[in-house]
Amino acid sequence: MSGYRYRRYAGGPDPLAPPADLRAAMDELGREVMEGSSPAAALRELLRRGLPGQRGLDELTSRLWQKRAAIQRRHRLDGTLQEVQRLLERALEAERAALFPDPDDEARFREARLDALPPGTAAAVRELAEYDWRSPQARESYERIRDLLGRELMDQRFQGMKEAMSNVGRADVERIQRMLSDLNGLLAAHAAGEDTDQRFAEFMREHGDFFPENPSTVDELIDALAARSAAAQRMMNSMTEQQRAELAALSEQAFGDSGVGQQLATLDSLLQGLRPGEDWNGSARFRGQNPLGLGEGAQAMADLAELDALAEQLAQSYPGARLEDIDLEALVRQLGEEAGVDARRLAELERQLREQNLLERAPDGSLRLTPKALRQLGETALRGVLDTARAQGQRDNRQAGAAGELIGSTRPWRFGDTEPWNVPRTVSNAVLRAAGGAVSLDVVDVEVSETEQRSRAAVALCVDTSWSMVQDGRWVPMKRTALALHHLVSTRFRTDALQLITFGRHAETVDIGQLTALEGVWEQGTNLHHALLLAGRHVRRHPDAQPVVLVVTDGEPTAHLEADGEAVFNYPPVDRTLAKTVAEVDALTRLGASMTVFKLGEDPRLAAFVDLVARRSGGRVVAPGEDGLGAAVVSDYLRSRRHR
Incomplete structure (x- = not known):
């Protein structure tokens, strides 16, 4: 026997989803149009508000702004600085603990050197670069600063690298340096107009594990890198001048003299030239208590940019806007699967209004209601009018005789007559003809109600x-x-x-x-x-x-x-x-x-x-x-x- 397997449907719109309520949509459109809105404006208003029981674009946009405000209200951007400062204090505390019991003058000299460190975190880290640590725990804490900075700087520009680089050794630094050198060479060749397809394929074979987005073309790679790099730049723009100076000085310590820092600077310059349309100058104000590292801060800035882009797509305020323009993957990523379902339903409603011949383009390019839509609106209006008339006690005269208006008289049926039968007269004729016997209808019994021809x-x-x-x-x-x-x-x-x-x-x-x-x-x-x-x-x-x-x-x-x-x-x-x-x-x-x-x-x-x-x-x-x-x-x- 053949078996059956059930799993989540992934072949397009949900086949079990309820159909779009076109009649309710047309009633809403008609009301807006009759109040003076153009059909295009009425359609935008319908999609903005949604239908009863269905969220519209306004509610989705409101949720986007709420999430955006929550990100800025919850976080701040000095997480990496705080972590470096914590590791530095731990290293100094462990080193002083190791030096304190030693009565040697060398120990006192080392203590004096530690006491004379510059007040800034970055300057102190740089001053200790050549220090010979007495305490193994202090040495480990200090080395973790460089490891942390390296991972944060890479995560700031390459999404997901912080987890992938749990420990940055010399071999890792060399591999990163080689990847960045190859990447910058690839981007420089692309910027010069060279054919880079083969070079890109070779690059991805060797360094593809650095790019979880798995880009399929050079342009997709540039798009992903530029979006992340621009987010990192906006994060730096959002910091205080002192924080930026501290981070710039610390970044020089991240990979030592390996040249990785210079390669990252070259990468940023190339990406700005290849994607000048990215927002490289923006900033945001963070006022929360949760500190973010460089990678997390860049991701927060990327999320803010994505939220802004989604809000613009949901606003539908640009020429030629369609709901198909909404990035559903980004919407689901930011607001969850339910928001994606709402957006798909609205897009399906808009599509069906057009495909069901309810909206059409006029010769001048404007949107207008079709005759079919007007008939539906007229039917709804007439139904409401007749309901009101019945509620006021007026007679419903929607039905009329087949040949005209009844005038109250009858006559025997003749071949070809289309007037309605007069049932009481017809049955009475049959009963009288039976004279007390079994009653059966015959053609001679039939009488029809006389009518007058309707006048135009x-x-x-x-x-x-x-x-x-x-x-x-x-x-x-x-x-x-x-x-x-x-x-x-x-x-x-x-x-x-x-x-x-x-x-x-x-x-x-x-x-x-x-x-x-x-x-x-x-x-x-x-x-x-x-x-x-x-x-x-x-x-x-x-x-x-x-x-x-x-x-x-x-x-x-x-x-x-x-x-x-x-x-x-x-x-x-x-x-x-x-x-x-x-x-x-x-x-x-x-x-x-x-x-x-x-x-x-x-x-x-x-x-x-x-x-x-x-x-x-x-x-x-x-x-x-x-x-x-x-x-x-x-x-x-x-x-x-x-x-x-």
Whole structure:
């Protein structure tokens, strides 16, 4: 029998992860867009906040900054200096203990020499370089200073070397010197433009154990070395001038006269020339109590740089930013596997929004919602509107007869009829025909409900887009209303012709995508006159349709259109503006238009004007709140259909 083995899945995204909630994402995008954000800005805001139950970029960025602050708050950079000072004090203490019982003048001379050491740690270490230690323990402590410095200097530039070099002997120093000489020769040749592929392969065969990153090309090797070297330089920049001077003097003692120190200086110079874009001049302020050695300090600086780079990637503020740009390995390294999962989910959400044809690029390069996305937003808006209507006790009239509106009468079924069966009449006919016997349906029993053919309607929805609509919180309800009505007409009453008209200082016809993405602008003027002119033009283009005009506004007319196309604004409104607006109301009335005005707000001047419009046109005035605007408009449209 063949067996099965189970292990961690490592072939890409988790196949058992829940799918991206595109509907919730589209609802969030739609809300942002309708509030005036561009689709690109709305997408950035969605990814920034995340969805319910899913962390967004803001929370990941916050965790990055918290870790960055913790590194600086917890540590300080004088760990190597402190350790050298501790070893030096131990050596001196052991040497004095060995000299004290000796009554010889030589012992007193040695004690005097120790007492006369310079006050600085580096100067004292240098002074004792040729001292002949009497105590074996003192000699061991002093030699450990050189060993420590060598390991720290190597770990500062080559990650992980501190553990690999537990004891630095003469053979180790010679090997390090040979590696650095070969490395500097390789980098110098690369900087000169020579082909170094073969030389790099030979270098890695001989010295590859110095590089746990296992670079595959010269450029990868340079990138790793330059990042570490720049971190080491930033660490030195972050120290006090006295600490830098101490470390510089101690570094000269690290490898004796082997030349390793000069090779390291040459390496730093080559790396700065090859990677000038690295941050060689930065610094950071550390204020904690945990001392870090040179290697640990360089790693802390590298972590800070990586955290800064991740924060920039998560901010997505540069041109052409995509979530695929995020270095997931670095994110997992800094914040853990859970953060990587969150970032992958956000990237998958962004990818699916594009691949599912919900977002597209306009010809000018900007991002916009696709017709599919607008249909989804319209469906959501209509569902919300109908739920509100039902909650207010209004009847849901979404279903209609197959051939038209029911008129209450019935007739016998004829071949080819598509009207719905009238079940009570049909069953009654079967019972009467049976005369007390077994009841069975026959084709002669069937009666159908008579209907009237539905009439087409030419619907003009005129929405106020003046600044007061934005200022008073009516902008999004207005857009949601238009979306709901547009979706209702386009999916259930497709024979009706809907025209969306916006009016501020001027009026214009827009499609649903333009209205959804419309941004509020500071503009004075409520030019209902121009909007009604465009509504009349729409009605005249459909002479066989019943005209229906729906107006949503929160202010009386304050602008009108002159014959030359200029919009004239006056506040308070002048008689000419009111007269021209009322003239268009009368013109629409003569065309047989059914007009309903949805009055928002409590302006008494607006109330007086819309009452006048209702009297002259035989129409209605509805005063819904912002939350009930959509239900009022859709219900009025359905009411007008029932009357037709």
